[in-house]
Amino acid sequence: MRSVMFAILVLMPLSACGKAKEADKADAPAPQESAAPAAKKAETGAVDTAQAGTPAPTQAFAREDGSKVTLADFRGKPVLVNLWATWCAPCVAEMPALDRLAKAKAGEMAVIGISQDLQGWDKVKPFLAKTNLQHMTILLDEEGALATTLGAPGLPFTVLYDAAGKEVWRVNGPREWDQPGGLPAIPAAETATRFRAIGQEPGWTFTLETGGTIAxxxxYGEKTATFKAPARLPLTDGSFSAAEGEHALAVSIAKTACADTMSGKAFDYTVSMELDGKRYEGCGEVL
Incomplete structure (x- = not known):
């Protein structure tokens, strides 16, 4: 019987780690053993871009201190999200590499490990206490819903989101994240130095020069304001916000065709602007 069970485990796909959640409830170590052979089938962790452009999930995750955070709180730079669990052997094996990657990319990219342990921090805290993960952020998926939301077939499962919170690629299985070629390419965001947006009913416009100002x-000219412009302006589904005195500005730019409703002029970008709580829709162009 033991030999039959071993044969079944060897033939199980990478999702063996995902199936081990039932064992997590019983605090059984067996799934770690069954996950190891399955992980060998996906050591390179193939890159999948089929879901590129999909917005990041909006659900909240727990920090160790009990506070809640969403992935939107990390926007402004790329975010690497890794789904893992203490009972998943390949997950545990790749975490030091992810932590080293977080150190190497500090300030450029956030590396977040989101635990799928059903026993919560009672299981995760002892694990963190005996490991030396000093640079990546560890969160807990208290509802255990993230894997389902993302359609993850198993663990580890990693997704890269760009600075605007849109998916770039996903990887099913482990990788040597901090080694040459271990981190798949991160496309450079299309940027501009000067940009103009315009809209109608009511008429509005803004002109921006990166590193300078936004006018x-x-x-129809009844309200005017000037803000400090961002140092970089992302044009591929990008967004930014600014505040100056009593005025607040939030802008979203999408690379989708747009036509001015009055002149009919064609633009390459669709722009949404919110000024002091009032929303305006229009078009934009690089100058």
Whole structure:
């Protein structure tokens, strides 16, 4: 019987780690053993871009201190999200590499490990206490819903989101993340130095120069404001916000065709602007 069970485990796919959640409830170590042979089938962790452009999940995750955070809180730079669990042997094996990657990419990219342990921090805290993960962020998926939301077939499962919170690629299985070629390419965001947006009913416009200022005119010129412009302007589904005195500005830019409703002029970008709580829709172009 033991030989039959071993044969079954060897033939199980990478999702063996995912199936081990039932064992997690019983605090059984067996799934770690069964996950190891299965992980060999996906050591390189193939890169999948089929879901590129999909917005990041909006659900909240727990920090060790009990506070809640969402992936949107990390926007402004790429975010690497790794689904893992203490009972998943290949997950545990790749975490030191992820931590080294987090150190190497500090300030450029956030590396977040989201635990899928059903026993929560009672299981995760002892694991963290005996490991030396000093640079990546560890969160807990208390509802255990993230894997289902992302359609993850097993663990580890890793997704890269760009600075605007849109998926770039996903990897099913472990990788040597901190080794040459271990981190798949991160496409450079399309940027601009000067940009203009315009909209109608009510008429509005803004002109932006990166590193300089944003000059905003809204409601047919009845409201004007000036803000400090961002150092970089992402044009591939990018967004930014600014505040100056009593005025607040939030702008979203999408690379989708747009036509001015008054002149009919064609633009390459669709722009949404919110000024002091009022929303405006229009088009934009690189100058």
């Amino acid at each position: 905003v005119s809204a409601d």
